[in-house]
Amino acid sequence: MGVSKKVSLTVFSLIMAAGALMWLIQLWRGLILTDMNNAYSWGLYVSALAFFVGNAAGGLVLSSMIYLFGVTALKPFARIGALCAFANVAAAMLIVLSDLGRPFRVLNLLLHPQIMSPLVWDVIVLNLYAGLSLIYLYLLMLPDLAARTGFLNKIALPVPDPAGFSDRWAKRLAPFSLVAAVSIHVVTAWIFATQGARGWWHTAVMAPDFVAAALASGTAVVMLVAVLCYGTADKFQNAFRIMAIFIATSFFIHLFLMYNDFVIHAWYGSDHAKEALAITLQEYGLAHAFEVLAPLAGVVLLLNARVRQTMSGIMAGCLLIIAGIFVHRILLMPAAFNQMPLTLAPLGSQHTLWSVPIASGRYVPPADTFVSHHSYFPTLVEIMIFAGVLSFVCALILVAVHKLPVVKEG
């Protein structure tokens, strides 16, 4: 391991340790250490769940493009795809754990699963996808595992023609991984979209849009790791071009779906819809501008062949896209929670809609007991726990690339 890798790994480990410490403190004191309250009951952690699930899409893109659609140019990156998918699904499950008030009761999910709950479906598909990604990674590495020594050699399946075996099974598994991958996004979107109480989420466009955004950020994650591992040599340029086009297409579909929904609701102009749109476009106007313009800039960069020849260009493009989609996931919450579902027209009043405030659940002397608006901003504890999980993703990928035959030499 080179010096720069060692330094990065140390930094990631330190952040992970800080995150774990914050989680212990949160466990001890309770979620009072976050900035959530009864009216605004989900924050950074659940946004991060959506973010990590989306980032896991890359594995699917690669494996199905290669093995279902025959885009062989991407083959060198297939292992990276499976690895990134696993790391991000694992992170999604970790961050949910920090959102639970009683994480040690998580076993209740196995003991008393309630099959109507989209959260149960999500737990099932996330685990399935994590397992499949691992199997995929193993299959793809198989030819090189056999050639290694020691532990890696021992875990290699003793088959006569590892390369052929790996190829055959990767092809057979591809359709399943495609289904599993699409379902993690669809089911995660359903967690929100099924909620009739929240106008911002309760739209049929949520699931397709979730898939589109995930394909953009998930592929950007793989591209980022790929360029870090392989550099920008000529023989990879075609692969980068294909990925750039794929990212751009997905991102534009995402933009289309999002604004399509906005236009329909803005045109009809119900007070509820206008309120939700005002929260996103005015109160969080800067964030909205970022979620659109940053990935747009990223796409413009990546679509440029000259930019794709530079390491920094590809990195900047991918990071802009990932950051933009992250902000998009953050914006899941404000318009959902700051528009009170219980809004009524007071009897005998003309043209007024009034939001019924909710007991905040936290006693703060100068603050209101009942609130109908909360300018949520994650506390240091929330940010550190999120940073810890993000570092876990980076560290896992770094270590795996170093220890396992993820990157093909030569």
Add this chain to the structure above:
Amino acid sequence: MRRGMVIDLEKCIGCRSCAVACKQHNAQPAGSWWNRVVTPGSDRHLTASAPENLYFLPIHCQHCQNAPCVKVCPVGATYQTDDGTVLIDFERCIGCRYCMAACPYGVRQFNWESSKDGIKRYEYQNGYTYGYPEPFRLDNRLVYSPVRIKGIVEKCHFCAHYQARGLDPACVRACPGKARHVGDLDDPDSRVSQMIRQMNGFTLLPEKGTRPNVYYLPPKRKEV
């Protein structure tokens, strides 16, 4: 038998006794209010939104028949009893707060910290305790406990502990205006069913399709 409640807004004088009784009888932690009384249209608690426009609206769990909170709960901690009451098993809840996002009425309360920390924050004097003193189990599920568990969700349990002793809910008994009534909504001849029929009973947010078991009777006049 479908247990329901009728709240007569004509009779409600906005005293908030029900909110207080609920909070005290059910030993609610600092900052938690299972039951709140709002003044529609107003910024603050008891001010009129416009001259000659003042009425009061008590809100707690509506014990929905098509309850989104029950359907989202991944572990079945929130569940419906045979009489339609929606309860939470304090020992089962994992604290995911999915039900809070799902409930359109904003009645679910999370225990953000331990009761002990909350009481300290409230600066209650040493030793001041309040509330029904015994834990209460229904079908062996803990649906009430005077000492609260940190990190779980709670809400109105239709005073299941009092019902077991043949008593009406605390809010019903405490209401000085006699605005609250409980009874069987399945029985067309019950007092509550008749009130709903005769006095134009309505529910909150019918467009959400939750089919609440709590009905309201409209106020005929406003306070000025």
